Amino acid sequence: MKIVVAGSGSWGCALAQVLCDNHVDVMVYGNNPAEINDINENHRNSKFFEDVELHHDLKATMDLNVFHDADVVLFVVPTIAIESVCKQIDPILTKKIIAVNASKGFHPQTNDRMSNVIRANISKEHLSSVVSLIGPSHAEEVVIRMLTTICAVSLNEEDAKTIQKLFSNDYLRVYRGDDEIGSETGVALKNAIAVASGVLYGLGYGDNTRAALITRGLAEMIRYGVAMGGRKETFMGMTGIGDLIVTCTSKHSRNFQAGYDIGKHNSAKYFWDNNTKTVEGVRTAKVVHDVAHEKGIDMPIIEEIYKVLYEDKDPKESAKDLMLRDLKHEMI
Numbered sequence: 001m002k003i004v005v006a007g008s009g010s011w012g013c014a015l016a017q018v019l020c021d022n023h024v025d026v027m028v029y030g031n032n033p034a035e036i037n038d039i040n041e042n043h044r045n046s047k048f049f050e051d052v053e054l055h056h057d058l059k060a061t062m063d064l065n066v067f068h069d070a071d072v073v074l075f076v077v078p079t080i081a082i083e084s085v086c087k088q089i090d091p092i093l094t095k096k097i098i099a100v101n102a103s104k105g106f107h108p109q110t111n112d113r114m115s116n117v118i119r120a121n122i123s124k125e126h127l128s129s130v131v132s133l134i135g136p137s138h139a140e141e142v143v144i145r146m147l148t149t150i151c152a153v154s155l156n157e158e159d160a161k162t163i164q165k166l167f168s169n170d171y172l173r174v175y176r177g178d179d180e181i182g183s184e185t186g187v188a189l190k191n192a193i194a195v196a197s198g199v200l201y202g203l204g205y206g207d208n209t210r211a212a213l214i215t216r217g218l219a220e221m222i223r224y225g226v227a228m229g230g231r232k233e234t235f236m237g238m239t240g241i242g243d244l245i246v247t248c249t250s251k252h253s254r255n256f257q258a259g260y261d262i263g264k265h266n267s268a269k270y271f272w273d274n275n276t277k278t279v280e281g282v283r284t285a286k287v288v289h290d291v292a293h294e295k296g297i298d299m300p301i302i303e304e305i306y307k308v309l310y311e312d313k314d315p316k317e318s319a320k321d322l323m324l325r326d327l328k329h330e331m332i
């Protein structure tokens, strides 16, 4: 079985290395010559990982023909690039692939989930099914083989089992799931909540505040995900609370770090002027804000993080406004 990983960034490399450890035939495809060269020549991806020597079987290429005889393709580029990568590779595919989505967010124009974006852009004769491989997993830890659990979520149970077996080993345990809507909305929304968690930390608030943010953030994720057709119990698993915790609390999270900078400067301007990293939660906050307004879903944290990011609201004022809303029953 030949696997190609589209995306030579941090998560693409970490996932490809898991396959090398599992003795699976894998190749990384990327469009950044420096990253490709670093992987092939130095066994490193220095842009993302300091002092990590990658598995020596890990190889990368910029040649699109690598997709020609692929059986499985992993999509591990930022969500804004998924559609264009699908369109580039579809004419090259010759087999019916299992498409594995590892990205977390929504399409930039249609606001659609990643599985739907892949289904819309890989022709039917080239697609067996889509499996989303998602959960609480910072690349920086997977690449040094720290114990991690994620979930292979698909409407196709057999293909989910194939992906589960391919990636599982003694440091990465893969569960299965079938709630595509719940899982994909969960992992997207947690990024926006993680930006808020960083903002609060940057403003100087502590553990009580973070626990409150995670708990009430989860309530918003459930409200939104269930309104979209997801199942409430999914949010109690890897792609809900699991991914929310790791992203809201980790120094590795780019979403948390972006929020932290905003909180520290008490303004989103610093982020907009300086950011060069993949921070999916920033655009997700806008998508969720817009959809929630359209559908009448109550999302107070998303509302405030949207105002901080897009309306230059003072983050301290946002935190105060969240605290001083009308008092209510917790479970409503």
Ligand SMILES: NC(=O)C1=CN([C@@H]2O[C@H](COP(=O)(O)OP(=O)(O)OC[C@H]3O[C@@H](n4cnc5c(N)ncnc54)[C@H](OP(=O)(O)O)[C@@H]3O)[C@@H](O)[C@H]2O)C=CC1
Residues within 6 Å of the ligand: 006, 007, 008, 009, 010, 011, 012, 029, 030, 031, 032, 035, 048, 076, 077, 078, 079, 081, 084, 085, 102, 103, 104, 105, 137, 138, 139, 140, 277, 278, 280
């Ligand atoms: N990093 C992590 O820990 C995790 C990330 N994810 C998700 O994975 C997705 C990818 O993120 P991540 O790997 O972290 O991001 P990175 O910023 O680390 O890497 C993104 C990679 O995609 C490349 N890329 C961008 N556009 C294209 C394109 N059109 N064709 C080919 N390659 C392209 C970038 O190239 P260039 O360098 O030239 O821009 C870069 O190599 C995101 O949705 C993220 O949320 C999910 C779980 C964990």
Ligand SMILES: O=C(CO)COP(=O)(O)O
Residues within 6 Å of the ligand: 104, 135, 136, 137, 138, 139, 191, 194, 243, 246, 247, 252, 253, 254, 255, 256, 278, 279, 280
């Ligand atoms: O999705 C992730 C962890 O599960 C990565 O989070 P960041 O994109 O915030 O770094």
